[in-house]
Amino acid sequence: MIQSPIITAFGLKKTYRGASKPAVDDLSFDVRQKEIFGLLGPNGAGKSTTLMMLCGLIKMDAGSMEVLGLDVRQNGAEVRRRIGVAPQEIALFPTMTAYENLVYFSRMYGLPGTAIRETVLEYLGVFGLADKSSQRVATFSGGMKRRLNLVAALLHRPQLLILDEPTSGVDVQSRRMILDYMRRLQAEGVTILYSSHLLDEAEKVCSRFVILDEGRRIAAGALAEILAANGGSDNLEQMFLHLTGRGVRD
Amino acid sequence: MxxxxxxxxxxxxxxxxxxxxxxxxxxxxxxxxxxxxxxxxxxxxxQESRLEVLFVDEDADALGQRIAQALQASPNIHLIKNLKGRPLTAKTAERLVRAGDYKAALIIPEKASITLRKKVEETAGGLFAHYGFGSVTSSVKASPPIDLQILFDPAIKPNYRQALTGAVEKMTTSVQATWLMDDIQRRLGEATGRGGKTIDFSEMIHVRQNDASSDDAGGMxxxxxxxxxxxxxxxxxxxxxxxxxxxxxxxxxxxxxxxxxxxxxxxxxxxxxxxxxxxxxxxxxxxxxxxxxxxxxxxxxxxxxxxxxxxxxxxxxxxxxxxxxxxxxxxxxxxxxxxxxxxxxxxxxxxxxxxxxxxxxxxxxxxxxxxxxxxxxxxxxxxxxxxxxxxxxxxxxxxxxxxxxxxxxxxxxxxxxxxxxxxxxxx
Structure with missing residues (x-):
């Protein structure tokens, strides 16, 4: 059964002041409920700009976007209230402990005081960080930081989760834990917009994709559709190199 | 929250x-x-804190004592009468001020009190003679003025110089007036057979100093x-x-x-x-x-x-x-x-x-x-x-x-x- 779209983007365009060409140009895609949708592309493809427009933090020059049935231009604050975002950066306070970080973000999400401790401890346990809760984040490994970064986006139990390079710089075990948890969330009814340049990883977790290069959409759809439509490549990476060439992108 | x-x-x-x-x-x-x-x-x-003044009292009598007393009462002047346990001389004071060790020295000359008493008697006697109460015994003009000397370091700030000169002049004027009044009263007593009356000059004009602060706490x-x-x-x-x-x-x-x-x-x-x-x-x-x-x-x-x-x-x-x-x-x-x-x-x-x-x-x-x-x-x-x-x-x-x-x-x-x-x- 085809699910109704939870994100509808049409004709998005954004050019930064002083830039010679658009960061995002005429981009359209839609994300359905309860799917893991891949927003893929190399560095500088326009993925982060698209995500920030989606969150209402950057104004689009042209086009329209609806998230959870809300026009992002008019209801940016309400959109942000309902979504969870794990940025590419480790967006945490390094001199605070894991527990302190999560308590702080819980309070900023407006969680009731009685539920904060329970929620924080639950997530620390799920992501294997319970025994490290009183350690400062600065002392964490890359994988631990990345897991904690994800937890901070989940505290208010969002309907839509946006993950920007969620497995960047992590070890195999942490990657497995994060990807498994993404599937678990999907099973629980959460929609995930997964942004990455790791095409092989995306193939494993995403049901549909939009692939960007230099701000423009170069392919979109389910894996089989994309591969079939682009010369019968064996995988996304092969298809991507076929479409864009082997020159570096940044 | x-x-x-x-x-x-x-x-x-x-x-x-x-x-x-x-x-x-x-x-x-x-x-x-x-x-x-x-x-x-x-x-x-x-803030022009206390000025140290060398005080040479060659008079060693009432005039020197009165001036010293008045200057010592001033919060901005510190009188130095002895150095290393010895009384100051005019020569030493002059040397120290010239060397810049001290900013000022006040020298009360020898026999200043005796001379002032004599000049007061001459002035009062002349006054009484003028109104027919006696004869002039000697000439006031013949007696030279008492030569009080203030030595200043040329580098002293002008306001210090002015303040010390003013204080000394004020004090000498007060002593002159008091002594003159005492002598006139004595002569009037002798002429009328009545006792003297104490006159307090400070009761005539009172210079009041108030800080322009907004309450009684004053200022600093x-x-x-x-x-x-x-x-x-x-x-x-x-x-x-x-x-x-x-x-x-x-x-x-x-x-x-x-x-x-x-x-x-x-x-x-x-x-x-x-x-x-x-x-x-x-x-x-x-x-x-x-x-x-x-x-x-x-x-x-x-x-x-x-x-x-x-x-x-x-x-x-x-x-x-x-x-x-x-x-x-x-x-x-x-x-x-x-x-x-x-x-x-x-x-x-x-x-x-x-x-x-x-x-x-x-x-x-x-x-x-x-x-x-x-x-x-x-x-x-x-x-x-x-x-x-x-x-x-x-x-x-x-x-x-x-x-x-x-x-x-x-x-x-x-x-x-x-x-x-x-x-x-x-x-």
């Missing part, structure tokens, strides 16, 4: 930043003590402690921009600011929480600095800080300065992109504002052009209010113009900070 959460978070970040803690608490305390010690002597000179002169404690407290409060801007930009660079922007409705609480937290830190700085002025500076031989009588005014001024300092720190934090830009500009701008505002050198000691610039510095507004309160025990109404300027500055910088922060692209 969100504001309290931000205050809680900021307190954790600051407590764990030992460098920042020492910068905003320990270094200002050290700075204010060192500056007060360095400037103590300069302020004494500036500016000294190193009274200047440096409020001045450097404000300097330290404005340096709050270091931890404030440092942490703010670090949060932006590390991404935690982005996460906060992605949390709906968190921007105003984040700014308000930071503002309130650092406002509290500024007030704590002020309390510590005042504590140093009250309890630590006297241990170093400096005077104790006098707070005046208007404690509510002090709290209001502290609050207004803290708000201005925090607003300025926030503006620097949101405007600049890198810590290097923010901290360099912030530090230099605060030093300039402090210099213009009269923190380094009091405004009255600045050249006229700088005195015209001074009213444009928020540190000057704060210092002016503190000086009104500490030195003149001014009422709250008297400091309202300064408080209004500080509050306006705070509101303007806070509003600008919010606008800039909201308009920033976070990528």
């Amino acid at each position: 969100k504001i309290l959460a931000t205050i809680w978070k900021e307190s954790i970040l600051l407590v764990r930043d030992l460098g920042g803690m020492s910068l905003i608490f320990l270094m200002p305390l050290a700075l204010v003590i060192v500056m007060a010690l360095i400037q103590d002597n300069s302020f004494e000179i500036m 002169a500016l000294n190193a402690v009274q200047h440096n404690v409020p001045a450097w407290s404000m300097f330290a409060m404005f340096f709050i921009l270091f931890p404030l801007a440092g942490n703010f930009i670090k949060e932006r660079e590390e991404g935690s600011m982005l996460r906060l922007r992605l949390i709906s409705g968190s921007q105003s609480p984040v700014i308000a929480g930071k503002f309130l937290f650092y406002l509290g830190v500024c007030l704590l700085q002020l309390v510590l600095m005042i504590g140093v002025g009250l309890y630590v500076m006297p241990l170093f031989g400096l005077s104790k800080l006098a707070l005046g009588a208007n404690h509510v005014g002090i709290v209001l001024t502290g609050l207004a300065v803290a708000m201005a300092a925090t607003g300025y720190g926030l503006l620097i934090a949101v405007y600049f992109i890198t810590p290097q830009q923010a901290l360099s500009f912030g530090a230099i701008s605060v030093v300039i504002l402090a210099a213009i505002g009269g923190v380094w050198v009091p405004v009255f000691a600045m050249p006229p052009i700088m005195q015209k610039l001074s009213p444009f510095s928020p540190l000057n507004w704060g210092l002016s209010a503190f000086n009104h309160l500490f030195l003149r025990s001014a009422s709250t109404a008297a400091i309202l113009p300064d408080l209004a300027k500080l509050l306006f500055f705070s509101c303007a910088t806070l509003a600008a900070s919010l606008l800039i922060h909201r308009s920033r692209i976070v990528l």
